[in-house]
Amino acid sequence: MYLKEQPLDVAALLAGVRHSDGGVCVFLGVVRNENAGRPTEKIEYQAYGAMAESEIGRIAAGLAREWPDTQVAIRHRVGELSVGEVAVAIVASAPHRAEAFAACRAAIDRIKATVPIWKREFHPDGTTEWLDPSAATPSRSPTAPLPR
Amino acid sequence: MYLKEQPLDVAALLAGVRHSDGGVCVFLGVVRNENAGRPTEKIEYQAYGAMAESEIGRIAAGLAREWPDTQVAIRHRVGELSVGEVAVAIVASAPHRAEAFAACRAAIDRIKATVPIWKREFHPDGTTEWLDPSAATPSRSPTAPLPR
Amino acid sequence: MSVRVLYFASFRDVSGRQEEERPIPPGARVADLWRELVAEMPGLAASLTGSMPPAAVNAEYTGPETPLRDGDEVTFLPPVAGG
Amino acid sequence: MSVRVLYFASFRDVSGRQEEERPIPPGARVADLWRELVAEMPGLAASLTGSMPPAAVNAEYTGPETPLRDGDEVTFLPPVAGG
Numbered sequence: 001m002y003l004k005e006q007p008l009d010v011a012a013l014l015a016g017v018r019h020s021d022g023g024v025c026v027f028l029g030v031v032r033n034e035n036a037g038r039p040t041e042k043i044e045y046q047a048y049g050a051m052a053e054s055e056i057g058r059i060a061a062g063l064a065r066e067w068p069d070t071q072v073a074i075r076h077r078v079g080e081l082s083v084g085e086v087a088v089a090i091v092a093s094a095p096h097r098a099e100a101f102a103a104c105r106a107a108i109d110r111i112k113a114t115v116p117i118w119k120r121e122f123h124p125d126g127t128t129e130w131l132d133p134s135a136a137t138p139s140r141s142p143t144a145p146l147p148r
Numbered sequence: 149m150y151l152k153e154q155p156l157d158v159a160a161l162l163a164g165v166r167h168s169d170g171g172v173c174v175f176l177g178v179v180r181n182e183n184a185g186r187p188t189e190k191i192e193y194q195a196y197g198a199m200a201e202s203e204i205g206r207i208a209a210g211l212a213r214e215w216p217d218t219q220v221a222i223r224h225r226v227g228e229l230s231v232g233e234v235a236v237a238i239v240a241s242a243p244h245r246a247e248a249f250a251a252c253r254a255a256i257d258r259i260k261a262t263v264p265i266w267k268r269e270f271h272p273d274g275t276t277e278w279l280d281p282s283a284a285t286p287s288r289s290p291t292a293p294l295p296r
Numbered sequence: 297m298s299v300r301v302l303y304f305a306s307f308r309d310v311s312g313r314q315e316e317e318r319p320i321p322p323g324a325r326v327a328d329l330w331r332e333l334v335a336e337m338p339g340l341a342a343s344l345t346g347s348m349p350p351a352a353v354n355a356e357y358t359g360p361e362t363p364l365r366d367g368d369e370v371t372f373l374p375p376v377a378g379g
Numbered sequence: 380m381s382v383r384v385l386y387f388a389s390f391r392d393v394s395g396r397q398e399e400e401r402p403i404p405p406g407a408r409v410a411d412l413w414r415e416l417v418a419e420m421p422g423l424a425a426s427l428t429g430s431m432p433p434a435a436v437n438a439e440y441t442g443p444e445t446p447l448r449d450g451d452e453v454t455f456l457p458p459v460a461g462g
Contacts, residue, residue, distance in 0.1 A: 003182075021180065022179070028172040029171065
């Protein structure tokens with residue numbers, strides 16, 4: 001299972017690095033306190049669970065084909081996250097660092113491109129919006145302020 | 149102080165990531181159980197301490213100039229390390245991931261190129277050798293087996 | 297003949313539902329279903345750049361010409377933003 | 380006039396010492412000191428690719444033509460292997 005409703009355990013992922021691997025590249029996507037100039041209070045990650053699992057599995061299989069000496073672990077958080085919490089954790093390890101960096105970067109790029117996970121930003125003024133990474137600025141969705 | 153004689157605390161470095169940073173790229177150099185086909189029992193990292201501190205400081209300052217939005221933390225272990233222990237830890241964080249990856253990769257490449265730290269491999273058969281990364285295979289230094 | 301349609305993120309907000317059963321005529325394709333949904337809920341197409349968002353049938357990406365079968369689980373995906 | 384020479388890694392093994400005080404003639408440069416050391420300890424040059432390894436004076440990289448001053452801390456560096 002790549003999707004987790006509980007805080008991601010980066011230390012546990014690091015403990016899974018093989019003793020034959022000398023280079024470990026980790027990427028953590030962390031909830032920021034602002035985006036595009038607007039403050040963020042918290043984030044909701046919503047996933048199409050079954051499809052997200054199989055898409056991440058497909059990405060992992062592709063990475064294993066392209067970087068056969070590299071071991072890649074992927075976890076993605078769903079639900080509501082506070083500022084500073086880890087939304088996605090990728091640990092790529094290989095005998096040497098070049099492959100570890102390349103596989104780690106490819107992993108996060110591909111996850112962002114195709115995995116059916118959506119991100120709603122909650123602002124301190126009570127408004128929310130679903131992030132559209134393809135838009136120059138986040139789409140201002142017509143959701144009304146939530147009751148607080 | 150960038151050099152540490154005690155195990156590196158990666159969690160503490162991660163705790164220093166700013167809440168304005170959403171992309172965190174970590175590189176860990178870990179002691180492998182073999183190199184160039186020979187098994188490794190442990191590693192000794194020896195440093196020219198004063199110069200290593202100032203060289204890493206110079207590298208950190210260069211990274212800060214080239215990636216002004218990126219925060220980079222660097223720690224390097226010295227002394228004797230067992231297989232699986234972290235020899236070097238780099239945490240690069242930025243608002244977005246591209247800079248974090250680039251600064252992290254540049255950091256480890258530059259550290260390996262110029263910081264006066266040396267690495268001695270101890271093999272199970274009692275032989276040791278100082279690693280020469282510029283050699284195609286590690287130089288077989290003329291050190292005799294150590295008393296065990 | 298019917299399919300189950302799942303709504304996520306902004307599409308869930310616009311449609312006001314998480315999922316629904318929807319009867320489809322024989323021979324209907326993914327793009328036909330999308331046109332039907334947009335006719336009922338024009339807001340679905342509000343922030344769209346292309347003619348149809350990415351679609352999935354039974355949790356796999358597929359194209360607009362894919363024929364629908366009875367019992368398929370169909371999803372149109374607003375812009376994904378994982379990571 | 381003298382300098383302090385530090386030895387690390389394989390150079391420490393070859394020389395059998397961590398550091399030493401070494402008298403130098405007035406006008407001596409870094410490369411002169413290296414030639415003197417190699418004359419005494421040919422093993423220092425054993426695995427060398429260039430004519431002189433990287434050198435540091437007072438904990439900063441410097442070139443072979445740098446003049447030495449009384450009290451300088453001089454180091455010749457075998458191939459570094461941090462990380």
